Amino acid sequence: MFGKQVLRGAATAAALIIGLATGHAQETVKVGVIAPMTGPFQTTGKQINAALKAFVAARGNTAGGKKVEIVLRDDGGVADTSLRIAQEMVTTDQVSILAGFGTTPNAMSVATLSRRAKIPQVIMVAATSSIMKASPYILRTSQTIPQIASVIGEWAPENGAKKFISVVSDYGPGIDAEEWFAKTLQQKGGEVMEKVRVPLANPDFAPFLQRVADKKPEALFVFVPSGVGATFMKQFVERGLDKSGIRIIAMSDVADDDLLNNMGDPALGMITGGPYSANHDSPENKAFVEQFKKLNTGMRPNIVAVSAWDALDLIYKTLDKTKGDATGDVFMAAAKGTKIQSPRGPIQIDKHSGDIIQNIYMRTVERVSGELYNNEFKTYEAVKNPAQ
Structure with missing residues (x-):
């Protein structure tokens, strides 16, 4: 019963997105970030939020000639809430890209919507391998177990x-x-x-x-x-x-x-x-840690923070390639294979799976x-x- 309700909800959202696609002004690309800001995983949400703030302060809010607007919502670490928020984001907030996802169930709950609506979904935290098979529109910048x-x-x-x-x-x-x-x-x-x-x-x-x-x-x-x-x-x-x-x-x-x-x-x-230590010895990491601590009262970044930073870096670089086009197929084709000199060291988005390749x-x-x-x-x- 519940599974059918979820699918119906995702299908309805997908239909609404298709209807909105032609009428939505494209001067702004909205990125919907779903993270656990409360509940048992709130330290994860705190790290994500701090990294997003640091990235925008360092890199600005434009990419591909478009303004990038981040819409952050709290799912409390609850998978059903993640799906509801994702549906609201794509139908009401008109986001073009979904990101965040503190646990595997949260990521998986939104994957059906991502697949049906052709919405890029960027995983900043969840690390189970099977996530990548749930939708062809998933990218991951975190890690895998x-x-x-x-x-x-x-x-x-x-x-x-x-x-x-x-x-x-x-x-x-x-x-x-x-x-x-x-x-x-x-x-x-x-x-x-x-x-x-x-x-x-x-x-x-x-x-x-x-x-x-x-x-x-x-x-x-x-x-x-x-x-x-x-x-x-x-x-x-x-x-x-x-x-x-x-x-x-x-x-x-x-x-x-x-x-x-x-x-x-x-x-x-x-x-x-x-894949990451706050003490990693590179100029990119020194600059990242300094920026992160400066804007977040001395807080030390962890792998969640650097993954959120890299997720925005990937989104910005991809929008630069597509000249601001965040349409699912166009965005995914441009994102796969991207190489980034991350604070953790060199990373690459696998050109086939969309998963992360990185140093361990x-x-x-x-x-x-x-x-x-x-x-x-x-x-x-x-x-x-x-x-x-």
């Missing part, structure tokens, strides 16, 4: 860690991380001794960490959503595992840049893999000028999403 997990699985056995227990949050991205880490690790001669899935809501890691202590693996592979890493590390230390010799080799979400300082000394030495860095948590940062020590260049 398999992209990172497979690199960690390749690096670890080459650097003294072959026997693992994996600990992941029990939902789609966590299961993706578990699968792709194990697959690559085993191909490189490693072994996952046990796979542990922890409830996403109100996680208590203590009983799972006791099993880790009993089995004595060489290392733990960990994936939990951004913000939960501090809880995991606190309980890891409380059980004395920081003195056990068991290494933590984790996805970048565990040591999120925005929250890393709050984790304190227990995070020191943690190794993670990911192995990093270790170190203290720099009194603050904790993820310091990159090895680069895997131009990594594609292996699940595509």
Whole structure:
């Protein structure tokens, strides 16, 4: 019943868009950004909003000879709300491009509308591989779980860690991380001794960490959503595992840049893999971090912020190519294959899938000028999403 209602809603919106297309003045290109500004994922929305503000201040509000207007709406992290807002944006606000999407369900809920109405949909956050197959009008500037997990699985056995227990949050991205880490690790001669899935809501890691202590693996592979890493590390230390010799080799979400300082000394030495560190050494990143902090009361950017920045950069560059034409097929043809010198390093939009190709860095948590940062020590260049 619900699925049919969603499809009917998306189809109705698509019909209205087609009706509006010829009459809508094209002097302004509106970009509708749907983000969780409230609710459990509000730190994601905060990073997106801060990045958009910094980008427009740095680059202006014109591209392709047209004014670019950003319409930001809060979905509270609720997928049904994302779809309703997207429909309102394209029918009432007359946006030409949709962007944002803090989680996979939110992105997927809007994909039917994107496909039927031929509206470009730019993913700034959601990282599950299957999103890209939901609509031919989707582009992604964030990251994918398999992209990172497979690199960690390749690096670890080459650097003294072959026997693992994996600990992941029990939902789609966590299961993706578990699968792709194990697959690559085993191909490189490693072994996952046990796979542990922890409830996403109100996680208590203590009983799972006791099993880790009993089995004595060489290392733990960990994936939990951004913000939960501090809880995991606190309980890891409380059980004395920081003195056990068991290494933590984790996805970048565990040591999120925005929250890393709050984790304190227990995070020191943690190794993670990911596409961005606020301490990335490049002129583009130095300028980005400076601009971001200046306009956002010293706030530190994370991967969400740089992905939102790159999403606007992609939109601006594409509009420059199309001379302001944001029509679905024209925009997508121009966007695919685009190369950007991002604050995270070089990125490219895959010319076939629309997914992101980017460097993945192995990093270790170190203290720099009194603050904790993820310091990159090895680069895997131009990594594609292996699940595509």
